Amino acid sequence: MANKYVYFFGGGKAEGNTKMKELLGGKGANLAEMSNLGIPVPPGFTITTDVCTHFMNTGGKYPTELKKEVESALAKVEKLMNLTFADPKNPLLFSVRSGARVSMPGMMETVLNIGINQKTIPGLVAKSGSERFVYDAYRRLIMMYSDVVMEKAAGIEVKEGKGIRVQLEEEMQKLKDAKGVKDDTELDVNDLKKLVGIFKKKVKQVLKKEFPDNPRDQLWGAISAVFQSWNGKRAKSYRRIEGIPDDWGTAVNVQAMVFGNMGDSSATGVAFTRDPATGENKFYGEFLVNAQGEDVVAGIRTPQAINEASKTDSSKHLPSLEKLMSANYKKLEKIRTKLEKHYKDMQDLEFTIQDGTLYMLQTRVGKRNGVAAVRMAVDMCKEGLISENVALMRVRPEQLDELLHPMLDPKAESRGHQLAKGLPAGPGGGVGQVVFTADDAEDWAKQGKKVILVRDETSPEDVHGMRAAQAILTAKGGMTSHAALVARGWGKCCIVGCGALNIDAAKKMVTVNGKTLKEGDWISLNGTSGKVYNDKIAVLPADPEKNPYYKTLMKWADKYRKLGIRTNADNPKDSKQARDFGAEGIGLTRTEHMFFGPDRITAMREMILADDEAGRRKALKKLLPFQRKDFIGIFKAMDGLPVTIRTLDPPLHEFLPNDAAAQKEMADKLGVSVAKIKAKVQSLHEMNPMLGHRGCRLGTTYPEITEMQAQAIIEAACRVAKQGVKVFPEIMIPLIGTKEELVDQREVVIRIAEKVMKQEGIKVAYLVGTMIEIPRAALTADHVAEVAEFFSFGTNDLTQMTFGYSRDDAGVFLPEYVEKGILAADPFQTLDQTGVGQLVDMGIKKGRKTRPDLKVGICGEHGGDPDSIDFCHRVGMNYVSCSPFRVPIARFAAAQAAIRNK
Ligand code: PEP
Numbered sequence: 001m002a003n004k005y006v007y008f009f010g011g012g013k014a015e016g017n018t019k020m021k022e023l024l025g026g027k028g029a030n031l032a033e034m035s036n037l038g039i040p041v042p043p044g045f046t047i048t049t050d051v052c053t054h055f056m057n058t059g060g061k062y063p064t065e066l067k068k069e070v071e072s073a074l075a076k077v078e079k080l081m082n083l084t085f086a087d088p089k090n091p092l093l094f095s096v097r098s099g100a101r102v103s104m105p106g107m108m109e110t111v112l113n114i115g116i117n118q119k120t121i122p123g124l125v126a127k128s129g130s131e132r133f134v135y136d137a138y139r140r141l142i143m144m145y146s147d148v149v150m151e152k153a154a155g156i157e158v159k160e161g162k163g164i165r166v167q168l169e170e171e172m173q174k175l176k177d178a179k180g181v182k183d184d185t186e187l188d189v190n191d192l193k194k195l196v197g198i199f200k201k202k203v204k205q206v207l208k209k210e211f212p213d214n215p216r217d218q219l220w221g222a223i224s225a226v227f228q229s230w231n232g233k234r235a236k237s238y239r240r241i242e243g244i245p246d247d248w249g250t251a252v253n254v255q256a257m258v259f260g261n262m263g264d265s266s267a268t269g270v271a272f273t274r275d276p277a278t279g280e281n282k283f284y285g286e287f288l289v290n291a292q293g294e295d296v297v298a299g300i301r302t303p304q305a306i307n308e309a310s311k312t313d314s315s316k317h318l319p320s321l322e323k324l325m326s327a328n329y330k331k332l333e334k335i336r337t338k339l340e341k342h343y344k345d346m347q348d349l350e351f352t353i354q355d356g357t358l359y360m361l362q363t364r365v366g367k368r369n370g371v372a373a374v375r376m377a378v379d380m381c382k383e384g385l386i387s388e389n390v391a392l393m394r395v396r397p398e399q400l401d402e403l404l405h406p407m408l409d410p411k412a413e414s415r416g417h418q419l420a421k422g423l424p425a426g427p428g429g430g431v432g433q434v435v436f437t438a439d440d441a442e443d444w445a446k447q448g449k450k451v452i453l454v455r456d457e458t459s460p461e462d463v464h465g466m467r468a469a470q471a472i473l474t475a476k477g478g479m480t481s482h483a484a485l486v487a488r489g490w491g492k493c494c495i496v497g498c499g500a501l502n503i504d505a506a507k508k509m510v511t512v513n514g515k516t517l518k519e520g521d522w523i524s525l526n527g528t529s530g531k532v533y534n535d536k537i538a539v540l541p542a543d544p545e546k547n548p549y550y551k552t553l554m555k556w557a558d559k560y561r562k563l564g565i566r567t568n569a570d571n572p573k574d575s576k577q578a579r580d581f582g583a584e585g586i587g588l589t590r591t592e593h594m595f596f597g598p599d600r601i602t603a604m605r606e607m608i609l610a611d612d613e614a615g616r617r618k619a620l621k622k623l624l625p626f627q628r629k630d631f632i633g634i635f636k637a638m639d640g641l642p643v644t645i646r647t648l649d650p651p652l653h654e655f656l657p658n659d660a661a662a663q664k665e666m667a668d669k670l671g672v673s674v675a676k677i678k679a680k681v682q683s684l685h686e687m688n689p690m691l692g693h694r695g696c697r698l699g700t701t702y703p704e705i706t707e708m709q710a711q712a713i714i715e716a717a718c719r720v721a722k723q724g725v726k727v728f729p730e731i732m733i734p735l736i737g738t739k740e741e742l743v744d745q746r747e748v749v750i751r752i753a754e755k756v757m758k759q760e761g762i763k764v765a766y767l768v769g770t771m772i773e774i775p776r777a778a779l780t781a782d783h784v785a786e787v788a789e790f791f792s793f794g795t796n797d798l799t800q801m802t803f804g805y806s807r808d809d810a811g812v813f814l815p816e817y818v819e820k821g822i823l824a825a826d827p828f829q830t831l832d833q834t835g836v837g838q839l840v841d842m843g844i845k846k847g848r849k850t851r852p853d854l855k856v857g858i859c860g861e862h863g864g865d866p867d868s869i870d871f872c873h874r875v876g877m878n879y880v881s882c883s884p885f886r887v888p889i890a891r892f893a894a895a896q897a898a899i900r901n902k
């Protein structure tokens, strides 16, 4: 069969269905599905994403068959609607909308009311019975069309705030000012007629072209412009942020217009089948009487709640749809139930009521924040809608992260000076300096500043700044406004519809209830309550343990995951925190972190400065009690769980001061000359310290260091064991590249351990293993495993040495590498599975060939990264180890890995 480019839907049937998202886009596929389900959808047709690809690859050409297919689908719509496109008596109007495979809210273009011209106006007036309505629709068409088709799609570059749409809005404002009215609805038919004339003149003057009067020209102009908007600036920047491939393309949906602005028996709205902010199983939404869809999201009028349960402070005095149009509300509720049962997920709906008749314009899986995602997944599973497996896969690891996000400290908040209150669109706390434009937000954030983007409302043009900001605050807009939708999708703190803000973006200031804030002033947002404060309030870490849905989901995660989860911790407090988060042991204690305390650093420096072994031993003796005390604390916090402790790793110069003042202070403290210290610093200087005298090389040249550490570990273990603590020390030698290095260090550890246990009169079970972080160690892992009782992959160093990128200096070029697509991601964040991953896989296989029950883990940063965790599961590791706050994400990601790779 030849390619099919156009898919019809309407009248209870459709050529497509929900499974065809790649070809029809999300919107098109779901319009088809709703039609198939018998839900009232205005008829229309979808032009496929294949056409978009063709259009892009041929510099704006269409497949030859397309025109015919469009005409034939158009005729079907005419028949169903009993109207004719461009017909003077009985005219049909169309909307033209984008719709990619995944939702890209507001990032591409839409043109409504296609088909209004001089000839169709009288027919439309006769049909609708309202001349005002027709001229209002016409002025909207001119506004949208000139902006989307004649300016943006034509590639005309304009400065921010200088586009044709803004210029036309200014004309409209002038007219309103002259009349002394505030609302668009206060303009009468004569005003609108005048406005249409002014608009057309302005369009001609600015864009040097007549506004097209031929409906078919309008239609094809709109279709091309929507295809072209796939490559618009904001769509591209959104794709980069969300990782959406450029070659997917968008579909175009051409659909018969229905009007929510045909008078008081018409309305338009947006609804969610469950509350997208809390996840509660309650129908939630907003609508406006006598309005078109864009009015609801634009935030120009305050939207009304669809039902009593959705009312907020700003809508509580306005009647709900439930009260105002109860029959249609009931129909809408039935559709809600039907769609949720069908899709088995929360849906985001758009509807229009035209003169008392309800139409559904869209259904799609609704965006939700982390709190809501977790609750919905658990609730839906308990309602029997989805299985535990599906529930676990429903929540993205980043969404779970939101639950672990900071909140404003309630005590500090109660003392805060509340400036205003808006709608709580994105939960959590956000603290930062006020900026007024998206570009400023991005620039300031690049300088390391924390900013809050304050706007009247946001538009898709602002996404880069919204992304860079800690939080977003808008004066206008409801819970379904652009700012709210985008922030929710990202799990960002956000307050919208904060009407008390009087923003003067040009002067970079905002007045709020008599107070003036300037750019750079600090404010704090509580995105859960909607409160805005004129202070820099302290933030507290989140407390997910109080969330019963989170706890249930995590219980399920633990049931499905195969990987163990450990933590990287160097002190009892972090160990306890990690254990509370569900850690099952410690995968890495970096002992060097214990040497930096003010009470220890002097002894450490004394050891480094010592001229001979005797001097070093003297200083190490002073360090021993500190180390032992730390290990006792950690063993107690991890009672019953394994604790991996690594011997000293960093180059010694890291412990010495570099500046003159600190060197003098050190000299005074140790009673030596400054010259001696300077000379030592000089002698320890290395050209390439990361490849120098560090890791096991320290212990090999100064075995007394390893001896002291082994003694401290085993003494601590013996002493807590005597108190009844179950202790499982695992002593880990870093940075080995040859088996012999491990043989050397292992001998030291065993010799000391046996001696200590004899002295203490108690035996403890312990292991001696190694990190695999040098490529040669991975390549010779079968030999290494002859002596190693466990492996832990140090993928930070392994990445450094496999790529040859310095961990400390790669920041200079890595971001550009990612930007240019030379690297898919920063390999220090997400494990490079194709390269470094091969060494890991090979290391495990070779190691287990020698020692089949070899315990293998990972303790590099990748141990807390969901993609890398999936890899660790696949290559058969026993556990991953990550920082305490990432433990829940790791548990969850491990469960997803197990389900995904079943
Ligand atoms: C590693 O190299 O992956 C590792 C965990 O050790 P460090 O980061 O301390 O070098």
Ligand code: MG
Pocket: 773, 794, 796, 797
């Ligand atoms: Mg390392």
